[in-house]
Amino acid sequence: MNLDYTIRYTAKNTYQNETNGALWQFLIIPENNESQELISDDFSNSLNTPVENSVNGYDFRTYRIRPKQSFEEIEFTADFKIIKKVENIFEKVSQEFSEREFEDLKSLEFKAGNDVFLRNTDLTTLHQEVDFKFDKTLSLFENLQNLNSWIKEEFTFKTNVTDIDTDLNHILEIKQGVCQDFTHLFIAIAKQFGIPSRYVSGYLHQGNGYFGDSQMHAWVECCLPDSGWIGFDPTNNLIAAENHIKVAHGKDYTDCPPLKGVVYSSGKNETEYTVQVSSQKQQQQ
Secondary structure, rough: EEEEEEEEEEEEEEEEOOOOEEEEEEOOOOOOOOOOOEEEEEEOOOOOOOOEEEOOOOOOOOEOOOOOOOOEEEEEEEEEEEEEOOOHHHOOOOOOOOHHHHHHHOOOOHHOOOHHOOOHHHHHHHOOOOOOOOOOOOOOHHHHHHHHHHHHHOOOOOOOOOOOOOOOOHHHHHHHEEHHHOOOOOHHHHHHHOEEEEEEEEOOHHHHHOOOOOOOOOEEEEOOHHHEEEEEEOOOOEOOOOOOOEEEEOOHHOOOEEEEEEEOOOEEEEEEEEEEEEEEEOOOO
């Protein structure tokens, strides 16, 4: 069985004073991969500025626009149609303890092949001990499931208490945050144990009461020697599956923000976002 998804992403930027030009890059296009197929994408803006297509440093598609005229307000609208495969992730992962998998994790070949996602960044570095410990009598997958559960149990989802630059010391102190914060924490702990981990941005179908940000969601992908890359959503204590629609990945949030750019203007500005994700089961043939 597959799911048909439709996604509408809207943003509205308002400026106190007239702008004198701008450049924006949007990293919001769902990826084509083994579990999801992008059927169509459409992006427009209220100034009718031509849209450029490009790729970022990790080879994910982006939209770019460069308005030349002055303006005080601009709106963006993106529409996507996706087919997402419904699959049992537990059938593809190794759940039994394997001493060899722990040995492979430490091998030079495995480390070299995943070097970029073993490096610490400012947002994924722990400067203090945490209560969670890996159990070497359990499989790597089970340890990561336990980490997923630990973050969900120990931390509270709360908006407006952190920002994109909040470090892990503050998250550990206040025990609150949003999906971006919990993703950075999961990555930091998994990397300490030598598991390659990357930050994933995308969309979450929240119809089942899941927690997620109003703009886009974030979760983790970890590379296991016997199973490859597996997604974990510590905000909801889920394995990333049919409710998670991937856009991009990187070392942390700074590698895959949904929107970045430069605006030539003075005074205050305001940005509003909305994301609507709807799904429908495909009919069996």
